[in-house]
Amino acid sequence: MKYDFETVMKRYGCGSRKWDEMRDYGYSEADDIIPFSVADMEFAPAPEIVRGLQDFISCSVLGYAGPTDEFRLTVCDWVEKRHGYRPKEEWILTAHGVVDAFFEAVQTFTKEGDGVLLLTPVYYPMYHAILDNGRKLVDCPLVRKGTRYEIDFDDFEAKIKDENTKMFILCSPHNPTSRIWTPKELRRMAEICLENDVLVVADEIHYDLEMPGQIHTVYPSMGEDIANNCIWCIAPSKTFNLAGLQTAIVMIPDPDKRAQYLDAQKHHNPSPKCNILGYEACQIAMKNCEEWLNQVIEVVAENKRVIEAFFAKEFPEIQIMDFEATYLLWMDWSGLGIEAKELERINREEAGLFFDEGYIFGEQGNCFERWNLACPTWCIEEALERMKKAYAPYLKR
Ligand SMILES: Cc1ncc(COP(=O)(O)O)c(C=O)c1O
CATH class of the missing domain: 3.40.640.10 (Type I PLP-dependent aspartate aminotransferase-like (Major domain))
Structure with missing residues (x-):
């Protein structure tokens, strides 16, 4: 990849809605919860934008x-x-x-x-x-x-x-x-x-x-x-x-x-x-920055593939909806047999993962999670490991 899609910048306490929103729910940085919610990317802007804005500011x-x-x-x-x-x-x-x-x-x-x-x-x-x-x-x-x-x-x-x-x-x-x-x-x-x-x-x-x-x-x-x-x-x-x-x-x-x-x-x-x-x-x-965008799309598509492969093995009860566009994966977790509020609690408090809960999009979203995939693949892998550990006691297999 020509661009860096691996580095994650600190956004907690920096005014990021996605990260700071977790405080509204009573969590702090020490709780180490990874947000996959609000639809922005964890990636820094394309370097062409950073340099271009620097040049623009210096003569405007x-x-x-x-x-x-x-x-x-x-x-x-x-x-x-x-x-x-x-x-x-x-x-x-x-x-x-x-x-x-x-x-x-x-x-x-x-x-x-x-x-x-x-x-x-x-x-x-x-x-x-x-x-x-x-x-x-x-x-x-x-x-x-x-x-x-x-x-x-x-x-x-x-x-x-x-x-x-x-x-x-x-x-x-x-x-x-x-x-x-x-x-x-x-x-x-x-x-x-x-x-x-x-x-x-x-x-x-x-x-x-x-x-x-x-x-x-x-x-x-x-x-x-x-x-x-x-x-x-x-x-x-x-x-x-x-x-x-x-x-x-x-x-x-x-x-x-x-x-x-x-x-x-x-x-x-x-x-x-x-x-x-x-x-x-x-x-x-x-x-x-079209090339930057095309590479982001590749990372997002790869993140979806990683989740799909992991779920097929570890969480076959979770259904991933066809993924055609956006970087937001829509998933039906009802197959786990756990009700929506409890899913939310386990994800946040036991797995340390903060998704957008499906019910905020309407009644049909009950027991769904929306997962923002615009982040490094290693963050997705870390989240999947956390899920595996957190859900082990709840899965009757
Ligand atoms: C469908 C849709 N419309 C609008 C927005 C937000 O747009 P803006 O930030 O330009 O108000 C979002 C952000 O997630 C979105 O998903």
């Missing part, structure tokens, strides 16, 4: 900033290179994060009491965007077929046709199931929404993290009408591990919707522009 005024023509061009070049589809530069707005963007979309394009559909289980802040804004959650549960999740299109269509449903927040690729929706599935969802005048917010923050052999289809690439009916959210934050720089991209192809969103964004947040270093890091990464 760090004043207020906004997206430049070069930023827009770079983003469009990247999307075209990686996904074979060229968006238009004028569609680009920015936000402090994709979560901010879908909150803003809910507030701008729906009113209190309107229905917003989610394919569940799903990334939990999407529930908040709906419920905390007084909108109605329209729950369309995914159907599990073995180790794969599918959409129940009869249910989807019936719920989209409900005259109260005004918006669909699509998570694509889907967190936590890691599904890459096929072009056929995407087209069907898009057409049903278009026919029923339901606006689609496509959260594609994980779009660059396709596992080997998988191809993600970007939502607006499916046609002009479909593009004009969407708010498309992407970011460099998952792809290049830049979440702390808080720079996300909101593309709105339809000019009226774009103007409406921009107006609302200014109203809710008088300073929606992002961090000057975020814009710069995004450009450096998209121009120079």
Whole structure:
């Protein structure tokens, strides 16, 4: 490997949400719990980003900033290179994060009491965007077929046709199931929404993290009408591990919707522009760091293989769901016959492992764990050994 994916930096007590969150649960550094939870990577930024930012700071005024023509061009070049589809530069707005963007979309394009559909289980802040804004959650549960999740299109269509449903927040690729929706599935969802005048917010923050052999289809690439009916959210934050720089991209192809969103964004947040270093890091990464990303994907794929092989031997009761994209592995632990809260306790207190508990993504996530694989393989191996030891007394074999 050209890059260092072995070193782990100290993040405890350094303001990392993933590491410091454990304090909220009463654990300290001395408890030696490894977090595999919040979706950022344990890897340092690509050296090209570090050097590029150093150069930039040494000859810049760090004043207020906004997206430049070069930023827009770079983003469009990247999307075209990686996904074979060229968006238009004028569609680009920015936000402090994709979560901010879908909150803003809910507030701008729906009113209190309107229905917003989610394919569940799903990334939990999407529930908040709906419920905390007084909108109605329209729950369309995914159907599990073995180790794969599918959409129940009869249910989807019936719920989209409900005259109260005004918006669909699509998570694509889907967190936590890691599904890459096929072009056929995407087209069907898009057409049903278009026919029923339901606006689609496509959260594609994980779009660059396709596992080997998988191809993600970007939502607006499916046609002009479909593009004009969407708010498309992407970011460099998952792809290049830049979440702390808080720079996300909101593309709105339809000019009226774009103007409406921009107006609302200014109203809710008088300073929606992002961090000057975020814009710069995004450009450096998209121009120079594709190889770094490809190597991260290799490490993540290897980590999944290591877990799979270990589970096949030591924990055949745990089922790993098909892993198509993201760096978040979705696993069904119900076969161990231990209830969810007890699994959580054993993992944290006896194994010293902190996963994202499945139930936070919705009811269907009960007894699931979401394992963040963006870390050195040796951390995964250490975790597996800890698991083996901790679960030995609980396994009746
Ligand atoms: C599907 C999805 N959307 C959005 C986010 C967070 O986006 P941001 O940090 O840009 O607000 C995450 C982070 O895990 C995510 O998984």
